[in-house]
Amino acid sequence: MTLQNDLILRAARSEAVPRTPVWMMRQAGRYLPEYRALRSEDEFFTVCRTPELAAEVTLQPIERFPLDAAIIFSDILVVPQALGMDVDMVRGKGPVFTDPLESPDELARLVEPDVESALGYVADAIQLTVERLAGRVPLIGFCGAPWTLAAYMIEGSGSKSFSRARSWLYRHPDELVGLLDRLANVSIEYLDMQIRAGANLLQVFDSWAGMLGPREFERFALPTLQRIRREIGQRHPDVPVVVFAKGAHYALNDLAEAGFNVVSLDWTMDPRQARKEVGPNVALQGNLDPALLYAEPEVIRARVRDMLAAFGPVGHIANLGHGMHPDHNPDHAGAFIDAVHEVSEELIAVAAA
Amino acid sequence: MTLQNDLILRAARSEAVPRTPVWMMRQAGRYLPEYRALRSEDEFFTVCRTPELAAEVTLQPIERFPLDAAIIFSDILVVPQALGMDVDMVRGKGPVFTDPLESPDELARLVEPDVESALGYVADAIQLTVERLAGRVPLIGFCGAPWTLAAYMIEGSGSKSFSRARSWLYRHPDELVGLLDRLANVSIEYLDMQIRAGANLLQVFDSWAGMLGPREFERFALPTLQRIRREIGQRHPDVPVVVFAKGAHYALNDLAEAGFNVVSLDWTMDPRQARKEVGPNVALQGNLDPALLYAEPEVIRARVRDMLAAFGPVGHIANLGHGMHPDHNPDHAGAFIDAVHEVSEELIAVAAA
Secondary structure, three states, rough: OOOOOOHHHHOOOOOOOOOEEOOOOOOOOOOOHHHHHHOOOOOOHHHHOOOOHHHHHHHHHHHHOOOOOOOOOOOOHHHHOOOOEEEEEOOEEEEEEOOOOHHHHHHHHOOOOHHHHOOOOHHHHHHHHHHHOOOOOOOEEEEEEEHHHHHHHHHHHHOOOOOOHHHHHHHHHHHHHHHHHHHHHHHHHHHHHHHOOOEEEEEEEEEOHHHOOOHHHHHHHHHHHHHHHHHHHOOOOOOOOOEEEOOOOOOOHHHHHOOOOOEEOOOOOHHHHHHHHHOOOOOEEEOOOOHHHOOOHHHHHHHHHHHHHOOOOOOOOEEOOOOOOOOHHHHHHHHHHHHHHHHHHHHHHHHOO | OEEEEEEHHHOOOHHHHHHHOOOOOOOOOOOOHHHHHHOOOOHHHHHHHHHHHHHHHHHHHHHHHOOOEEEEOOOOHHHHOOOOOEEEEEEEEEEEEEEOOHHHHHHHHHHOHHHHOOHHHHHHHHHHHHHOOOOOOOEEEEEEEEEHHHHHHHEEEOOOOOHHHHHHHHOOHHHHHHHHHHHHHHHHHHHHHHHHHOEEEEEEEEEHHOOOOHHHHHHHHHHHHHHHHHHHHHOOOOEEEEEEOOOOOHHHHHHOOOOEEEEOOOOHHHHHHHHHHHHHOOOOEEOOOOOHOOOOHHHHHHHHHHHOOOOOOOOEEEEOOOOOOOOOHHHHHHHHHHHHHHHHHHHOOOOOO
16 A cells, blocks of 8 residues: 555654654544544443454544554553453553462463464454555554563552562562563564554553663663564564653663664653754654643644754654643644644745755 | 761761761651551641651651651641641542642632741641750751642642643643742741751652653742742751752753752662762762662662762762652661661772772
8 A cells, every 4th residue: 555645654764854744642542522432332442352443443533633643543451461461441540450460470370372363453453444544644553662561560550659560670570571571572473463464663662661760771671672673673674663661761872772763752851852862863753741732722833833943854753742631622632733734844944945 | 956967967068978878758657567556546647737746757767777867757738738728648549639729710719828837836846856866867857849739739639640730831831830939938938947946957859840841840840949949048058958859850950050959869860970960069869769678688788889889979868769668678678778878888988098
């Protein structure tokens, strides 16, 4: 399928673009009334597991906004599910594991999944979505980083401190590394399958990287991120991969050196400083504070202008610095997207003149 | 009262010390059985408001461990209480406001407190504690930074995203600045009162600074921190002040330039990098991952050695990078304290030789 809009792929490869591409983390989600209408009938993971529904939800923001990419509707925790763990999505609380890993003894409970059969529904959803996108924009596939998956599997839910998961860093480091390696193995097969199903770009979400100090990041997060990037690169050298290690402000250079095409920034990062750390050949993604979407459109537009100026015209994928909130106003998301397109076109034309 | 151990005051002023002083954030708290025994009878804020109980709890870790400072048992949210807000401490959930500030209209609900009468119980607790400490170690007084207090007052409780509070950054910036200024005014009087009651050192906790991007920190956090430091400095030039802006990895230099004697680091910060940013004349505090206390004592000791080497022998107050957890083993806290003392004495002796 020929893509009519490949701006995000060009930006991911740090090639020149006529305007900055934009998408939003959690762009398909509860802030959209059409999503809430659908979700009132089906449970979250039922939507993920039903290709027809997952494709429909994936396309909702694409039908509504001139976004430059779709991202397959799914959740990073489908991988722990494939390893045999039960997870429910509880409204207002997020994911809840029925039986988190209380101790390393319980690692024996985990199965070695056959990815094609355990997660084949994601491949089906991707195929269906690509068909319906009909080349309008690229489709992003994704997975959670091993550390973030392990943190959920041990903690059992989101947490302010992740103290159970962090206790393994110091009490059970070898067993934790073993778990991370198993998760990396599955994640590599899972991303590979997503590419074969039609994903054009990948993102690895290390949402809880910021719970780690620099030394623990180096030991417990970076090695599997490096390995995932390397093995996907060997199998699919042309597919760009984005990494988002939220809160790991100290790791930008390491992530760039790991071979990721794009390093995604949370909203606490200064884009100019980040550019210094990743060098000229790695693209950056981000990074407006998602809470900015509570502001009036003219405030959003002014901040988009500042953001675009800070990132510069080449090697930037515009995004928020984290996922959208369920109480965001869709019109403000639209104002954000329009502002990125209009202002970046203006700035890039000026820079070229 | 002459202090028998003033190591922490000397370290805060970046003077040479024979061994590195150490205390722990939340060193008085639920991880101690003697605290749980007392709290089973009294509510959290009852303990804060009852000088006899607050003094007893403050002294519990001092009786048990060779700590180099006590910190008055209280909570940053006594200031919002003094402004007329109801806050309860709910076990397993943390603070919960009965009626958070839903909109700027509700700012009119807040009263202008007379600090001496509204918070006099803290001064009484400090006086009683100083008397009972009898010069053994200095006593730390503290308050919350205006941004962190405002975040709780708007959000109503701790939160993973603080999305209501962050919406004010962009929807109601002027009203938020007004609230921050009022909180700063009260905080200055409150800290002043604590010094007059006998506190030897102060710490300002900006626990939710990390929810702010660099620009929002500069507008909504830094100005009141600067003003608090300046006004306390004018009234009490000899009392060192520590600032802990958790997660504000981009702000270390600004905090040093604001005149704080000590910049406290969370566990995601590299001590050597932090030293470069604050310069040679500002002390640093921290910063082992609190989760390290789940490890065995020999693991704790090895990490303490690395930490002490990274901070160097001058201008360092050893601490964790955040508060202790309720499920920490007191013996491991003891191992941490002993390791700081023994290893720092060894390293400082070697450096002097």
